[in-house]
Amino acid sequence: MTIIMKKTLYLFFLALLVTIWYGCERDEICIEENTPRLIIKFFDKDDPSRTKAVPFLAVRVAGQEDFYFDAGNKQSPDSIIVPLEVTKDRTIIELVKNATDVDPNNNESNFIEIVSERQDVFVSESCGFKTVYNNVVFTLDQSKSWISTIEAANIPQNIVDEKRRHLKVYH
Amino acid sequence: MKSEDILRFTISSLLLLCFLSARAQEKELDTARYKDRYGLRVGADIFTPIYGLFDEDRQGFELVADYRLAKRFWLAGEMGYLDKLVTEDYYNYRSAGGYLKVGADFNAYQNWVGMENMIVVGMRYGYSNYDITLNEYTVNSDAYLDPEIKNASISYDNLNAQWIELVLGLKVEVLHNVYLGAMFSGKVMVTATETENFKNMFAPGFNGVSVNDYGFGFSYTVSYLIPLYRK
Numbered sequence: 564m565t566i567i568m569k570k571t572l573y574l575f576f577l578a579l580l581v582t583i584w585y586g587c588e589r590d591e592i593c594i595e596e597n598t599p600r601l602i603i604k605f606f607d608k609d610d611p612s613r614t615k616a617v618p619f620l621a622v623r624v625a626g627q628e629d630f631y632f633d634a635g636n637k638q639s640p641d642s643i644i645v646p647l648e649v650t651k652d653r654t655i656i657e658l659v660k661n662a663t664d665v666d667p668n669n670n671e672s673n674f675i676e677i678v679s680e681r682q683d684v685f686v687s688e689s690c691g692f693k694t695v696y697n698n699v700v701f702t703l704d705q706s707k708s709w710i711s712t713i714e715a716a717n718i719p720q721n722i723v724d725e726k727r728r729h730l731k732v733y734h
Numbered sequence: 735m736k737s738e739d740i741l742r743f744t745i746s747s748l749l750l751l752c753f754l755s756a757r758a759q760e761k762e763l764d765t766a767r768y769k770d771r772y773g774l775r776v777g778a779d780i781f782t783p784i785y786g787l788f789d790e791d792r793q794g795f796e797l798v799a800d801y802r803l804a805k806r807f808w809l810a811g812e813m814g815y816l817d818k819l820v821t822e823d824y825y826n827y828r829s830a831g832g833y834l835k836v837g838a839d840f841n842a843y844q845n846w847v848g849m850e851n852m853i854v855v856g857m858r859y860g861y862s863n864y865d866i867t868l869n870e871y872t873v874n875s876d877a878y879l880d881p882e883i884k885n886a887s888i889s890y891d892n893l894n895a896q897w898i899e900l901v902l903g904l905k906v907e908v909l910h911n912v913y914l915g916a917m918f919s920g921k922v923m924v925t926a927t928e929t930e931n932f933k934n935m936f937a938p939g940f941n942g943v944s945v946n947d948y949g950f951g952f953s954y955t956v957s958y959l960i961p962l963y964r965k
Binding site: 593597600624629631647648685688689691693694 | 874932
């Protein structure tokens, strides 16, 4: 075998190995959507077609110390997003209006119970599993606080992605 | 197999290639009318058992054999068993089962008279029958709510995979009738049983299944030639 043939063989080997190497690149970064969160949009109770922002809103899942969303001293947007439990079928969220008001009498709180049929769905090698929520039922507490009524955006309501609102809140 | 391992074996095999060519120059020419030896070569992969001593999550063995059909062609095959625990960020699973590969090897190396070394270029058809068990997982969700490990213990039994692989390697006669081999294989999955609500990501014999259905394998073999006749 001539030197040139040998060199060609080495190159051939190297090229093949590099090709195989790149061909086997693993799916290492999770870019797909994971567990969807609940999207709530706020509407005016007197004119249900108009959105209406909540002043100084803060939201948390019942049982958690920290608020997931806290507008602080800024005006809140007219929609928010909240994660739901992935190990229980039932999640209770607390929505506080005027959360930053120094007078606690002005902190108005409402609770919404979310019950669904959970399902863990495999997404991809790097993302693993996500939870989706089927046949979701929303129930407003009886406290007659700042929320007047709530309504699911669709019937039946499934929460499988974060593309559209899931719950409409009138106040 | 991790990238560092792949790199390590790439380098060591290239070293073996250099060793092969060095030997080629040492050997002296035999007299004319030399007849090639034909026979059955049997052996085993030593990479998996040795690797298994250091990594209890990957256990197995592989037997290899080839039979010389013509001056430059061999009928070749491997059979083995592999049990691997794969741990990912959000879940872990076990894939265990047996596999069989059959195909042919071509010797791309023009030996000097009396030498029986090989630069192997081969093709294989691979078949694997295996079970996958998803042990546990954590749902990939917002970190606001504490993540919780869920014990799944979901078994996907009697799965099959079939693939084609291209084999590249070296076989060097280090002692009389004893060969050391370093073999790489690049694989393409042809069919594999679908798993409901899970993905077939590791098949014994094929190893990790990449996003585009490619796989990669490596083995170090020690084999013994049982000479049957000369031609």
